[in-house]
Every structure is written in C-alpha cells, then in structure tokens.
Amino acid sequence: MIILYIIFGSLLFTCAYFFVKYIINNSASSNITTTTFVPLTTQNINTTSAIKPITTQNINTTSTIKPITTQNINTTIKPITTTSQPKARKIFFQAGKGGQPTLVYNIWQAPGGAGGILINNQGPVSESGVSYTYPTGGPGGIGYGSGGGASDFCPNNYTCGGGGSGSPGFVYLVQDDILFTNDTLYTIQSNFLLYTFILMGGGACGTHSSPNTREYPRGGSCGQIIIKQIKGNFKGTQFDIKIGKGGIMKNIPTAEGFERWLSFSGENTTVSFILNGNKNDYIAYGAEPPNNKENILSQYTPLAVGGYYNSSDEISTPGGVIPETVIENMNSVNPNPTN
Numbered sequence: 001m002i003i004l005y006i007i008f009g010s011l012l013f014t015c016a017y018f019f020v021k022y023i024i025n026n027s028a029s030s031n032i033t034t035t036t037f038v039p040l041t042t043q044n045i046n047t048t049s050a051i052k053p054i055t056t057q058n059i060n061t062t063s064t065i066k067p068i069t070t071q072n073i074n075t076t077i078k079p080i081t082t083t084s085q086p087k088a089r090k091i092f093f094q095a096g097k098g099g100q101p102t103l104v105y106n107i108w109q110a111p112g113g114a115g116g117i118l119i120n121n122q123g124p125v126s127e128s129g130v131s132y133t134y135p136t137g138g139p140g141g142i143g144y145g146s147g148g149g150a151s152d153f154c155p156n157n158y159t160c161g162g163g164g165s166g167s168p169g170f171v172y173l174v175q176d177d178i179l180f181t182n183d184t185l186y187t188i189q190s191n192f193l194l195y196t197f198i199l200m201g202g203g204a205c206g207t208h209s210s211p212n213t214r215e216y217p218r219g220g221s222c223g224q225i226i227i228k229q230i231k232g233n234f235k236g237t238q239f240d241i242k243i244g245k246g247g248i249m250k251n252i253p254t255a256e257g258f259e260r261w262l263s264f265s266g267e268n269t270t271v272s273f274i275l276n277g278n279k280n281d282y283i284a285y286g287a288e289p290p291n292n293k294e295n296i297l298s299q300y301t302p303l304a305v306g307g308y309y310n311s312s313d314e315i316s317t318p319g320g321v322i323p324e325t326v327i328e329n330m331n332s333v334n335p336n337p338t339n
Contacts, residue, residue, distance in 0.1 A: 089177050093330045094118040096143025098319025099128075099219055101307060102136065102152065109138075109316035110152035111307030113206055113219035116143030116167055117322065117330075119179060126246060127164030129206045129217065137161055138206060138219055138307065141319045144181070145169045145266075147220025147287060147306045148246065150206035162261045166203030166220045166246030169269040169284060173197055174335065180241050188234045195234055196337070197282055198330055200225050202244035202266030204287030206306065218290035219306030219319045220247060223266050224299075225326065227338045228282040230275075237273060244269040244286045263289035 099112020113126050129137025129149040138149035148164030171180040174196040176189065188195070204220030223244060244267035252262050266286025273280055288298040290306060304320035329335050 089174075089331075089333070090120075091172065091177055091179055092120060093327050094121060095322045095324065095327050096123055096141060096146055098141050098146075098304065098321050099126075099139035099149050099307065100318050101316035102128075102134075102138050102149075108152060108314070109309060111150045111206070111217060111219040111309055111316040112138045112319040113141035113147030113149050113164065113166065113203065114222045114302065114304035114306045114319040115141040115321045116146030116203055116222050116304075117170070117200060117225075117327075118143045119170070119172075124167040126167045126203060126220070127205075129164045129208075129219075130161035137164070138217070138316070140164045140167070140206070141203065141219070141222070141304075141306075143167065145200040145203045145223035145225070145246075145287075147203040147222055147304075147319060148205040148248075150217035150219050150306070150309075151208035152217070161208055162249040162251065163206030163208060163217065163220065163263065163289070165205050165248040166223070166266050166287060168246055169200035169202050169223045169244045169266075169286070171197060171199050171241050171243065171269060171271055174333075181243060183243055184241050185238055186241060187236060187238045191233055191235050193233060194229055194231050194334075196227065196229050196335055197271050198225070198227050198335065199269045199271060199282060199284035200244075201269045201284040202246040202286040204266050204289045204306065205247040205249050205263055207249070207263055207290055208261060209309075216309035216311060218308040220266075220289060221287045221302035221306050221320070222304040222322060223269070223287050224285040225303060225322070225330075225338070226282065226284045227330070227335050228271075229337045230273075234273075240270075240272040242268075242270045242272075244284070247287060247289055249289075265289060 096115035096118045098115040101109040103109050123143040125142050126140025126146045126148045128139045129151040131137045131152045137151040140149045141147050146167045148166045150163050151161035175192045201223030203223050206219045207217050209217045247266040248264050249261045254260050265288045268286050269284040271282040285299045303322045307317045307319045309316045
C-alpha cells in the first residue's frame with residue numbers, strides 16, 4: 001500500500017513539474033515582440049523638402065548700400081588760415097543823448113551839449129555850463145566825445161560864466177574786440193589779414209554869450225568819428241594809442257588884472273604805428289568850440305552839434321545826436337571805412 005502511495009506521488013509530482021514548465025515557456029514566448037525594419041532605399045528620401053538650396057539666384061545683387069567712391073569724398077575743404085573776419089563782438093555802440101536846454105530868468109535858455117557815444121550802454125556825462133546867477137547853465141551831452149553845456153548869461157566880457165567841459169574820446173579795435181579809453185601801448189596778438197580801428201576825438205566845451213556882439217551861448221559839439229583799416233598780418237606790431245580829452249574853458253588872467261574865460265578845443269585821438277620803416281598816424285580830431293573868436297575853421301563837420309539859443313523866439317535847441325546810420329556801421333562785423 002505504501003509502495004502504491006510512493007508511485008502515485010512520484011507520478012503526480014512528474015505531472016506537476018511538466019505542467020509548470022509548460023506554463024513558463026508559453027508565458028516567455030508571449031512577451032517577445034518582433035519589429036520589422038524596412039530597408040533604407042532612395043525611395044524613402046524626401047526630395048521635395050521646403051528648404052530650398054542656396055543658389056546664385058538667391059543672392060541679392062541689387063543692394064541699396066552704395067559703395068564709397070571718390071564722388072563722396074569732400075575735396076573742397078579750405079585750409080585754416082588767417083582771415084579778415086573778426087571774432088564775435090561783445091562791445092556795441094549806442095547814440096548818447098544831447099543836453100536839454102535849461103530855462104533861466106523865465107525867458108532865457110542855456111543850451112546843452114551834443115550827445116556822444118555810449119558803449120554797452122555806458123559812458124561819461126559832459127559837464128554843465130556855469131551860470132552867472134543860477135546854480136547851473138546848460139547840461140552837457142552824454143557819452144564818449146560828447147560836448148559840454150553852455151553858460152546862461154554874460155553881463156560883460158570879464159564876468160561871464162564858463163561853458164562846461166567836453167568828454168574824452170576812445171579807440172576800438174574790431175578784430176580783437178578791445179576798447180581803449182586811456183593812453184596805452186598795445187601789441188597785436190591775433191592773426192588777421194585786415195585790422196579795423198574806430199577812433200573818436202574829444203568833445204568841445206560849451207561857450208558863453210558876448211554882450212558886445214550878441215553872440216549867444218552854444219553847447220559843445222561831439223568829437224570826430226573815423227574808421228580806418230590796415231591790411232596785412234600785424235601780429236606782434238605795437239600801436240601807440242592816445243585818447244583825446246574833452247575841450248575846456250579856462251579862466252585866464254588878463255593884463256588889465258581881470259580874468260576872462262577862454263575856450264580850448266577837444267584834443268585829437270591818435271593811433272600811431274610803424275609800417276615798412278615809416279611812422280603812420282590815424283587821427284580823429286577833437287571838436288572846436290563854437291563862436292571861436294579866432295575864427296579857426298573846424299577840421300571836420302560834426303556828426304552832432306551843440307544846442308544853441310535862438311534870439312528870435314528866445315528858445316534854445318537841445319544838443320544834437322549822432323545819426324543811427326553811423327551807429328549801425330560802427331556795430332557792423334566789418335565796418336565801412338571813412339575818409
């Protein structure tokens with residue numbers, strides 16, 4: 001019986017062994033996948049791609065960038081040299097006012113002096129005339145080179161009031177934009193082919209009336225204005241500048257033991273320099289006093305004359321004013337020269 005059990009158990013074990021092996025083999029074969037590879041042939045190459053090959057037809061030969069040629073090179077550039085053009089100006093001129101008449105004795109008017117030149121709206125004021133009985137006579141003009149005021153009354157030749165003194169002139173060098181109001185030596189520092197000087201002489205003093213000749217008082221006229229140009233490069237050249245003072249009246253003792261007022265002209269303004277071994281002078285004349293008893297003729301025609309008394313209507317005119325056309329020329333970058 002035992003033997004039968006052993007045989008039956010062995011048989012059962014053998015069957016179980018083969019059954020399990022069969023299951024394992026079937027399970028392994030079911031997990032294996034097979035892939036079919038298609039061979040690479042020319043039929044599989046996509047020859048219709050959207051990316052076009054770069055050919056000479058795709059190169060832009062009509063570019064808007066122009067090549068640099070000699071036509072674009074500026075061959076007209078001027079070399080930097082000396083020039084006749086001045087620097088930017090900082091100094092400008094204006095016409096000064098003439099003196100307004102002063103009323104004395106309620107009927108008599110003392111004339112004023114002629115106006116001169118204001119520089120950047122500044123300038124001296126000429127002296128007023130001396131009154132015989134009142135504080136002052138006619139007022140002086142305003143500006144460089146302006147005329148002095150006149151006296152108001154003169155009972156005789158020895159006790160007359162004196163006329164007021166005129167104002168000094170000036171020198172202006174356009175190219176260096178520099179103003180001179182005192183005597184000086186100046187050496188040119190700049191390189192130019194043309195130099196322009198503006199000169200003004202001293203203004204005249206005013207005068208008094210004369211009881212003998214009925215010459216009524218007048219205000220002083222303005223000094224002469226001239227514009228001179230010199231060509232050539234004068235860098236390093238020295239110029240001697242003399243500024244003309246305004247005319248005055250002096251109380252001069254006489255042989256009879258009296259004192260008498262006498263008029264003196266305004267002084268000349270000069271610019272002197274050496275050119276080719278020769279001395280040269282530019283001169284702006286000082287104004288002559290009006291009613292000069294010596295009958296000395298003025299060396300120029302004043303641009304602005306002093307005020308005067310008109311006995312027919314007993315009214316005095318104001319001192320004259322320098323014309324605006326003259327001022328405009330003086331303010332020009334290249335002023336026109338005068339004779």
